[in-house]
Amino acid sequence: MSYQRSIAIEFCHCDPAGIVFYPRYAEMVNSVVENFMAEEVGYPFAQMIAEGYGMPTARLEVDFRKPSRLGDRLDWHLRVEHLGRTSARFLVTADDRIEARATVVWMDRDFRPAPWPAHIRPRFEAHHA
Structure with a gap:
């Protein structure tokens, strides 16, 4: 199972050429994870x-496949690609435009990695492929 979300490309995402400025994709990936x-x-x-x-991002890998332009609407998909004891790697894609892998780590109150809580891990497992 994968999570899906649609994001419209707005003026704030674009550079003077009218295409998405690449760091904005990182913000969109984070938005998909947050939602x-x-x-x-x-x-x-x-x-x-x-x-x-x-749950900070410890690693972010992005492959830019094709530019996106002002007015485009991207359909994003997230699935849990890997689930470890304290970390998870999300595969986040947007149509044929971008493929990203975001590795996140669960941080306890003392700012140290900790095992996934019981109320989170089963939800991740449901999206693990």
Whole structure:
């Protein structure tokens, strides 16, 4: 199973040539992950941070396949590609434009990696392929 989200390419995403400025893709990948956590896992970033936890991105790999232009709408897909004890790697794609792998780490209140909580791990497993 994969999580899906659509994002419209707006003026704020583009460079003077009218195509997506590549760092904006990193923001969109993070947005897909953040919304996945809220909508599929049921644990929004705001709640996570308020409770003293975190899930920072430790690694981000991106392949840019084709430019996106102002006015395009990209259909994003996220699946859990790898699930470890304290980390997970998400495969995040947007149509034929971009393929990204974001590795995140669960951080406990003491800012150290910790095992996935019982309310998160099964949700990740449902999206693991």
